[in-house]
Amino acid sequence: MAIKLTNVSKKFKIPHEKRDTLKESFINFYRKREYVDLEALKDVNLEVNKGEFIGIIGRNGSGKSTLLKLLANIYTPTSGKVKIDGEVSPFLELGVGFNGDLSARENIYLNGVILGMSRAKIGSMYKNIVQFAELEDFMEMKLKNFSSGMQMRLAFAIASAAHADVYLCDEVLAVGDREFQKKCLAVFEDLKAQGKTIVLVSHDLDMIEKFCDRAILLDQGRIVTDGEASEVVAQYKA
């Protein structure tokens, strides 16, 4: 078992009136603060086997991203348990920690270390990363002078060099031009072939159908359907 969620709920307390300053807190001290509970996930149970490629679909606000952030340990569940076996690589967003004022080369190391690699490891893969990103001539340039497409290519190249057991992906496949997209997809196929566990959140239903063995459909924080990817997609479309 790679991922196991038992009765996981996540509530966010959204204050009716925002009280961010001391003054507001003092003035309103005697008045009880009113909260609206936003239940992003309700009693979710999910088991994902090693080597499964699972897609998560659902409308905006259905809890997809919250689920992914719980898996990445960025949020802690309000109740229930999240258990993950192995190293997790969050592709939640590419280029975490990128700093525009540092050179591309320095950013590869910074981003790679944050993703859990050692400097030596990054050094040994450096050539591959740069080649994959097709940015050989720009490594001493400051990152802020990169176009957003170049930044994303670099970020994807680093992220795909990080080894993990469980990959969490949030809409990252829409990176770069067509040619580069093809390369990204190849990386995913490769990961799949290696038997990695991958969780993919996407609005791109074709991609879910093409890559995922299994999919779950979320609606208002609950899992509505869990099954064969093509069937779940068909139900969502209906």
Add this chain to the structure above:
Amino acid sequence: MKTFSKKNLRILKEIAISDFKVRYQNSLLGYFWTLVKPLLLFAVLYVVFSVFMRFPVENYQLYLLLGVVIWNFFAEATSIALRAFEAKESIIRKVYFPRIIIVIASTLTSFLTFLLNMIVFFIFLAVSDVGFSLNFFFFLIYVIELYFVILGVSLLLSVLYLKFRDFAHIWEVLLQIGFWMTPIIYPITMVPESFHRYIFLNPLARLIEYSRAVFVLDHIPEATLNINLLLMVAAILVFGIFIFLKFDKKITEWL
């Protein structure tokens, strides 16, 4: 997951060093600014209190510079650490590693600046007529204690700031008050004896006074004084860690 695993220590080092690079990168004088800022403050204070008004202190320039450098480290490190989570918001929202790493990295970045400043102090020391003494090594202990005071205060401030943004202003005012309530520009001997106990409730006052004793007066403060200071430092650090861990899990949601 272990807080200080190899992986987390790598992240700590990487963030601390890259922030240090970036902090001064876009300025013409670069790292030079880390030296210019405290030196300018020092120069002004020196002119006012050594040329205009005169404090009856031998080697006043060393005395003053050491006070300014130590205080500057404390003030700068805590003010920057206060906003550490805000500054690293993009990382916090996307990757998990223990959040305490971010505060430690922030204070370590300031520590690097402090080290550069200390080089200047040692240059001043070398050209003065104060000779070298083995007592100097006692200063290393004070530096470590100073760092832990800063870390304790920073941990506390960093989470309080997320809850109440007012703390940015409150801390600014407190630092202003602290600068004058700490014997930085004036010698402690000018303060009436009856106030000393209050002045020395402030660990910075102790750290600065004891460091001066070691360098300028060439004598080591009594053991009881050193133990009191150590207990104070430990209390601040433990309190900081305690409050921090209490709110640790809420950091992402409060951002």
